[in-house]
Amino acid sequence: MTNIIDTPKPPYYAVIFTSKKIDEDKSYSKMSDRMVKLVSQQNGFLGFDSAREELGITVSYWKDEKSILNWKSNLEHQEAQKLGKELWYKQYKILGCGDGPSSFNFEVLKLNGNVTSIDPIYQFTKNEIQIRIDETSSVVSEELKQNQNDYVWENIKSVDELIDIRLTAMSDFIKDYENGKEEKRYIYNELPKLSFKDDSFDLVLSSHFLFLYSEHFDLQFHVDSILEMCRVSKKEVKIFPLLDLKNKKSQYLEPILEILKEKSFETKIIKTNYEFQKGANELLSIKAHNKFS
Ligand SMILES: C[S@@+](CC[C@H](N)C(=O)[O-])C[C@H]1O[C@@H](n2cnc3c(N)ncnc32)[C@H](O)[C@@H]1O
Incomplete structure (x- = not known):
């Protein structure tokens, strides 16, 4: 007092x-x-x-x-x-892991927020990333059309609207990229290792990377990545979605919850209002402050 x-x-x-x-x-x-x-x-x-x-x-x-x-x-x-x-x-410092060519960082910047994004693609130049986007976007659009039934078409009404939204987001990212690199908002890092000191961020996020690519990255990769994300977060880690690419709950979710429990981390599965990939309406929240107990 x-x-x-x-x-x-x-x-x-x-x-x-x-x-x-x-x-x-x-x-x-x-x-x-x-x-x-x-x-x-x-x-x-x-x-x-x-x-x-x-x-x-x-x-x-x-x-x-x-x-x-x-x-x-x-x-x-x-x-x-x-x-x-x-x-x-x-x-309030946020770290986005695997933000890729999305406009998340740019959108939060416009709101005066503070996000650092890491991704392996940030080792490349703007032109190299643009070429990669051009090469892959027609393949991605074709895949989306073929797998339309895997998505909920409520907020976004059609594949064409989605393609439009994605292209706008990627073009916003490209416009912001060089500036953002200079300002250290886009940093080349690859999970499971992060180059930041302990407790550098308030919130550490993974959106559409961990769990989603369970077929490509094994359990050990997931465990190491999540513990590393907890190390650099002083408050919370959030991971969305909990499904893999086949719209099934990731096989790693339960083992990871067990491991985190053994290490005394407090975890919670939270329902989200947002659902685009069918059934992807939950996120995992981990309270990072338990890491020393
Ligand atoms: C599907 S994208 C998600 C992009 C964005 N987060 C979103 O929600 O739209 C997955 C991203 O994970 C990135 N990635 C791949 N391996 C990674 C790693 N070892 N560490 C961090 N990110 C990785 C990819 O480069 C890609 O940009």
């Missing part, structure tokens, strides 16, 4: 504000000081108590509800809350 105030005789009102720690950022702490000054000048403000670790809790005390509403609608206060959210979002 930094201060415990003498609250007046009840009745009075208390507002609880929780926040996640934002690493030292000068503009944020300056703004925070300014907010303390500003709130102290508000009519009906009686004082506050606060405690801060990873999670911060501030309880402010008020004479009546009207004073609280006035403070909530204070423009400078609203701006400060917005800035706080943006800074937190920027500092």
Whole structure:
């Protein structure tokens, strides 16, 4: 506790504000000081108590509800809350493993987010990747047409619409690639080894790589990759989908859950709203903070 105030005789009102720690950022702490000054000048403000670790809790005390509403609608206060959210979002670090020529990194960047993507294809130049996309896209489209029944055509209505979406995503990726490489958002790495220090990211993801390619990568590869992803994540690892290319639950899911349990990792299978590959509506969440227990 930094201060415990003498609250007046009840009745009075208390507002609880929780926040996640934002690493030292000068503009944020300056703004925070300014907010303390500003709130102290508000009519009906009686004082506050606060405690801060990873999670911060501030309880402010008020004479009546009207004073609280006035403070909530204070423009400078609203701006400060917005800035706080943006800074937190920027500092929430995500690693995407096997992001390939997708526009995930670029889309999150547009939202001011912070994603690093790794993939073996990032060892190649923009032109080399473009040539590979051109060579494979007609084969992929043909395969999609032949296997239409393996997919749920709800959000995306037809194969042609899907091809359009994929081509747009790949073209966004290509446009962003060289910039992203310079900014170290696209990094050449290959699972099961990652070149990052322990706990470098808040969230580490695998989308359409682990489990999906169970025929191509064996159990040991999956175990080593997942443990490596846990090593570099300080909070969570998420893997989607849990099916293989034949739309069957990956044969490695159960053994991996067992191994993770033995190592005291907390795991959860979570239903997703998104389902495109038929039956692919679950993800595996692993809480990486258990890794040292
Ligand atoms: C089907 S794509 C998935 C792309 C993207 N994540 C998505 O969901 O659309 C699979 C990706 O895994 C990548 N990959 C293959 N071997 C890998 C490895 N050892 N480590 C990391 N990624 C790998 C491929 O290069 C490819 O880009």
